[in-house]
Amino acid sequence: MILIDLPTFKFVNKPHMKIIYSLAVLFTFFACRSAAFATNGDTLHVVSHQNVVMTTDTFGSGSQEKKRWAAFPSVATPYRKAFVMMTYRRPAGMTCGEWDYIDQVVLHRVGGVNGEDKNIELVRFITPYGLQFPNGWTFAWHSDVTDFSTLLHDSVEIGYVHTGYETSSGRGWDVTLDFNMVEGPPAMFPLSVTPLWNGSFSFGNDADPIESHLVPIDHTFSHKATLGSVRIQHTGHGADDNGCSEFCDRYRELKWDNALVDQTHLWRRCGFNALYPQGGTWVYNRGNWCPGSVIYPYTHDFPVEPGSTHSVDVDMENYSGTGSLGNEFIRSYLIEYKGPFVENDARVDEIFRPSNMSEYNRINPVCDNPLIQVANMGTNPITSMVINSGYAGQNTFTYTWTGNLQPGATDTVSLANTFMVPSATDQLFTVNIASVNGTADAYPGDNVSSSHAAPTTVTDSVIYLELKTNAEPEETGYTLTDTWGNVSYSRAVGSLAANTVYKDTFHLLNNTCYRLTILDVDPYGGDGLSFWANTAGGSGYARLRKVFGAGFVKQFNADFGSRIEYNFTVGDVVSSVNDLPLSFDVGVSPNPTPNRAVIDYRSPRIGNWQVDVFDVLGKHVFTHTLKNDYGEMLQVDMSDQPAGIYVVRVTQDGQTATRRLSVAR
Numbered sequence: 001m002i003l004i005d006l007p008t009f010k011f012v013n014k015p016h017m018k019i020i021y022s023l024a025v026l027f028t029f030f031a032c033r034s035a036a037f038a039t040n041g042d043t044l045h046v047v048s049h050q051n052v053v054m055t056t057d058t059f060g061s062g063s064q065e066k067k068r069w070a071a072f073p074s075v076a077t078p079y080r081k082a083f084v085m086m087t088y089r090r091p092a093g094m095t096c097g098e099w100d101y102i103d104q105v106v107l108h109r110v111g112g113v114n115g116e117d118k119n120i121e122l123v124r125f126i127t128p129y130g131l132q133f134p135n136g137w138t139f140a141w142h143s144d145v146t147d148f149s150t151l152l153h154d155s156v157e158i159g160y161v162h163t164g165y166e167t168s169s170g171r172g173w174d175v176t177l178d179f180n181m182v183e184g185p186p187a188m189f190p191l192s193v194t195p196l197w198n199g200s201f202s203f204g205n206d207a208d209p210i211e212s213h214l215v216p217i218d219h220t221f222s223h224k225a226t227l228g229s230v231r232i233q234h235t236g237h238g239a240d241d242n243g244c245s246e247f248c249d250r251y252r253e254l255k256w257d258n259a260l261v262d263q264t265h266l267w268r269r270c271g272f273n274a275l276y277p278q279g280g281t282w283v284y285n286r287g288n289w290c291p292g293s294v295i296y297p298y299t300h301d302f303p304v305e306p307g308s309t310h311s312v313d314v315d316m317e318n319y320s321g322t323g324s325l326g327n328e329f330i331r332s333y334l335i336e337y338k339g340p341f342v343e344n345d346a347r348v349d350e351i352f353r354p355s356n357m358s359e360y361n362r363i364n365p366v367c368d369n370p371l372i373q374v375a376n377m378g379t380n381p382i383t384s385m386v387i388n389s390g391y392a393g394q395n396t397f398t399y400t401w402t403g404n405l406q407p408g409a410t411d412t413v414s415l416a417n418t419f420m421v422p423s424a425t426d427q428l429f430t431v432n433i434a435s436v437n438g439t440a441d442a443y444p445g446d447n448v449s450s451s452h453a454a455p456t457t458v459t460d461s462v463i464y465l466e467l468k469t470n471a472e473p474e475e476t477g478y479t480l481t482d483t484w485g486n487v488s489y490s491r492a493v494g495s496l497a498a499n500t501v502y503k504d505t506f507h508l509l510n511n512t513c514y515r516l517t518i519l520d521v522d523p524y525g526g527d528g529l530s531f532w533a534n535t536a537g538g539s540g541y542a543r544l545r546k547v548f549g550a551g552f553v554k555q556f557n558a559d560f561g562s563r564i565e566y567n568f569t570v571g572d573v574v575s576s577v578n579d580l581p582l583s584f585d586v587g588v589s590p591n592p593t594p595n596r597a598v599i600d601y602r603s604p605r606i607g608n609w610q611v612d613v614f615d616v617l618g619k620h621v622f623t624h625t626l627k628n629d630y631g632e633m634l635q636v637d638m639s640d641q642p643a644g645i646y647v648v649r650v651t652q653d654g655q656t657a658t659r660r661l662s663v664a665r
Contacts, residue, residue, distance in 0.1 A: 042183045044077075046070050048158040049177040053091045055168035056101070067108060067159040073181060075153045080184030080446055081347075082149040084123060086294070087140040089174035096130030096137065097173055100280060100291035101164035102237070102329070103127055105177060107148060108157040115157075120193065121331040122148055124233050127162075127173065128292025129280030139275055140358045141294045145179075147231055147335045150190040152181065184445045187347070187377035188339035191222055196230070196332040197314065203236065203245045203328050204321025210328060216255075216313035219334055223306045227337040230254065230312060232298045236266060236287025238326035244319065245326030246287045255313040256302055264298060271526030271562025274359050281533050283561045285525040287326075301408045340407060342442035345378030346385055346433045349410060354422070354429050354453030365456050366567045367513035368483050370415045372431055372449075376405045378442060386434040389415055391422050391453075398434075419483050419513055421569050425454045456568045461618065462547045464505040465516070467491075470529050471538030473498045475521050478542075480506060483513040486660055488645070493521055499538060505547060508570045509647050510618040518542055518556065518564040526562025584631065584657065586650045592662035595639040599648055599659075602631040607652040613638075613661065614647045621646070638663050 048070035057064040084105060090096045105123035109115035123143040130137075145152070160175055196217055201210045221228060234252065236245025244250065249267040253260055270290035271283045282291045289295055304310060312334065350373040353366045363371070370389055376382045382405040390396040399415040415431075422429070433447040441447050469476055477493035489504055496502065508514065520526040527533070529540035542564070544553035556564050584603035591597065599611060606628055613622035613636060622636055631652075638646070638661075646661040 044073055044181045044183065046072050046152075046179040046181060047177065048156075048179065049160050049175055051089070052160065052175050053094075053172050054103075054160065054162040054175050055172035056097075056162065056164040056166050058165055058168045062165050063161060063163045065106070065159045065161045067157055070156050070158050070179070072152045072154060072156055072179070073183075077153070077181075077183060078185055079146070079149040079152070079181050080186060081144070081182040082146045082152060083142050083144045083180050085140060085142045085178040085180060086123065086125065087138060087176040087178070089138045089176075090130075090133055090135060091172055091174040094170050094172055096133045097127050097164070097171055098129065098131040098166050098279070099127070099164055100129060100282075101127045101162065101166075102235075103163065104159075104161040105143075106159040106161055107151060108159050110151050110154070110156055112155050115155075118151065118193075120148060120151070120195075120333070121233060124235065124295040124331070126235075126289050126291055126293060126295070127164075128275050129278040129282055130173075130292075131171075132279050139292075142180075142357075142359070143294045143297075147190065147229065147299070147333070148193060149181075149186075151193065152179065182446070185341075185443065186339065187341070187345060187443070188227060188337040191225055191336040191338055194219060194334045194336075196232075196312065196334055198331050200237075200327045200329045202325050203250075203316065204240060204319045205325050206320055210316050214314050214316065214330075216258075216311050217334075218309060218311050220309040221304050221307060221336055224338045225304055225306055225336040226339065228302045228304050228310065228312075229335045229337060230300045230302070230332065231335060232314070232330065232332040233295050234266060234298065234328065234330045234332070235289045235295055236326055236328055238324070240321040240325050241323040242321065244287075244321055245328055247284070248287065249285075250287075250317045250319065252317070253315045254300055255311075255315065257311050258313070262300055269525050269562070271520075271524075272362055273561060274362050276362075276561055277528075277557055277559035279532075283525045283527050283531065340377060340379050342378050343380045344382070344436045344439055345376070345442045346382055346405075346436045347375045347377050347446040348431050348433060348449040349373040349375045351429070351431060351449055351451040352412075355451040356426070356453055357451070362563075363565055364567075365454055366515075367421045367455065367569045368419045368567075370418060370420075370429070370431070371412065372415065373410055373412050374401075374405070374433070375410045376407050377446075378436075379407055380437065381406050382436055384438060385436055387413070387415060387431060388434050389418065389420075389429070389431045391420055392428045392430070394420060394423070421455045421457070421513070422453050423455075426452050427454070429453050456566075458508070458544075458553055458568045458570050460546055460548065460553070461508045461510060461570050462505065463508065463544055463553050464503050464547055465489075465542070466545050467502045467504070467518075467542045468529070468540040469496050469498055469500050469502075470540040471498050471536065472522070473500070475526075476519065476529070476540070477521075478516065478518045481515050481517075482509070482660070483658075484660065488514070493519055499540075507645065509614070509645070510570050512647070513567065513569050516544070516564070516566040516568075518560070518566075520560070520562055528558055528560040528562075530558035532559075584650075584652055584655070586648070586657045586659050588648055588659045588661050591660075592664040593638065594663070594665050595637065597636050597638060597661055599634045599636060599650070600631075601634075601650045601652075601657075603652055606630060610651045612649045612651075614649070615641070615644065 103125045107120040254262040266288040275292035352371040385401040397418045473496040479490040543555040587600040609626040611624040648659040
């Protein structure tokens with residue numbers, strides 16, 4: 001008998017999207033049928049845990065696990081990529097958990113109740129200091145699990161583990177796990193997963209050295225394998241008299257066939273954590289983890305010959321601890337792969353900005369220079385990519401990336417000289433890798449990625465920053481930069497006085513994007529302008545205010561950690577044309593100038609030109625037209641204009657370039 005609860009098993013009628021809510025192992029049959037109608041690029045969502053409330057096992061082992069069976073697509077459905085989205089909420093009628101505890105997503109049995117318990121840690125997550133989170137609070141994180149995708153077929157038992165010893169009465173987390181299975185031919189086909197070193201090992205224990213547990217392991221690869229990938233999830237917890245393992249920067253070495261191939265520092269800066277503010281000491285740097293964040297897995301790939309045998313080993317930095325010792329919590333695996341299978345193959349991995357994802361809220365919303373991550377999934381090094389991007393209904397910008405991206409490597413790419421603002425509160429932004437190494441991509445199915453974003457627009461062209469320092473002003477400073485990276489206003493770190501209010505007026509250009517960055521720098525990771533654990537540091541604040549009329553443009557939380565990034569545009573800007581096209585060049589010199597400046601604009605093609613100069617309030621102070629020409633050198637007399645910042649705008653047949661001109665006397 002097959003039991004199907006139709007209200008909880010549904011397809012959402014959207015292009016390239018299928019949703020599967022899995023309640024029991026008996027869903028396997030129906031899941032296999034649905035996968036048969038899928039196409040490359042579709043994403044199937046398998047929800048193993050839906051609003052499961054997790055509390056601690058206060059009086060037991062300190063670990064509570066809730067297991068659920070989930071029905072994944074059959075082995076006939078290949079995956080191009082797989083990741084799990086973890087959504088946390090404040091449980092109804094409860095508060096969130098108070099402490100930074102270790103949580104895990106664990107893969108147990110595969111293929112049914114008689115399957116072997118694999119006990120594979122898919123994701124490690126550290127809970128935030130959440131006791132003060134309000135009703136309705138929610139946050140989401142995601143983690144790539146493609147390495148384990150060969151096991152995510154048919155009936156799979158998934159466990160969610162929550163550790164800790166705080167009270168289980170009225171305190172916990174509402175957790176949803178949504179597995180995103182992106183269909184398509186694998187760039188590399190995962191063959192097997194072999195455990196390596198797994199456990200919690202005392203660090204600095206001379207009586208029981210950690211190296212007695214982290215011993216070399218010999219592994220013989222299958223006759224199909226062409227690549228081995230070592231995947232390690234490793235964090236430090238507890239502390240001796242020197243703060244190790246949680247509060248010390250130590251390193252781990254990776255060896256392959258007894259040769260040192262990598263040294264990794266197990267340290268993570270937490271002051272720019274996406275989830276802020278929190279209770280507790282969330283800003284302090286830690287042993288490869290931060291409160292309220294997933295653990296980033298470490299991976300290293302090795303080409304292998306089919307059937308060959310190799311030795312893999314990890315060694316920790318030599319250390320002798322004193323007092324109560326900390327522990328290194330390690331889960332590691334060796335994944336065998338066959339492939340890659342094609343030569344030129346790039347993939348868009350992430351869109352960091354623009355994005356409305358919780359994890360990237362520190363650098364969003366933005367109005368210029370999108371930031372993405374690309375990966376090389378082929379056998380050839382990638383030396384060039386043509387990348388197109390833009391908002392729906394607006395202009396498409398083209399960026400040419402050059403470099404040397406090796407097979408299996410990733411790179412973070414800023415699509416420079418791109419100025420774009422969504423015209424709606426929730427608009428689709430799309431990135432597309434149009435070509436790789438001057439040729440078509442071998443698999444275009446993962447060349448396109450989209451995100452949603454919303455604009456931040458300031459209506460006033462004159463505003464001011466009101467910044468009150470605390471008792472540690474040597475840690476604080478700010479910069480205001482424009483679309484082209486020019487510093488418009490700044491106060492350097494170390495230049496401010498204690499407990500002082502600074503009011504700096506910003507004269508802003510219309511149709512321009514700005515980024516305000518406020519810094520707090522200290523050895524612990526940055527503790528903002530106010531932090532409960534540093535009462536001696538005092539309290540300050542930062543806010544943008546209107547000059548004409550009462551009110552605030554933006555008030556910033558003083559407990560911001562190490563940095564605030566606030567991006568905004570002045571005026572209602574939509575990118576209908578390229579802002580800095582490559583079809584012509586514009587130069588302005590001297591810049592700054594006391595009186596006269598030369599505007600030199602050139603193009604490889606004949607066109608109609610218009611040159612305009614505006615002041616910071618948008619007032620037109622100069623214009624010039626030129627018809628059917630390649631450009632010219634034009635002298636502009638600014639002697640009758642006051643000193644300050646001006647904008648030079650040059651247009652050729654609808655394409656526009658903008659430059660900044662400073663008049664200083």
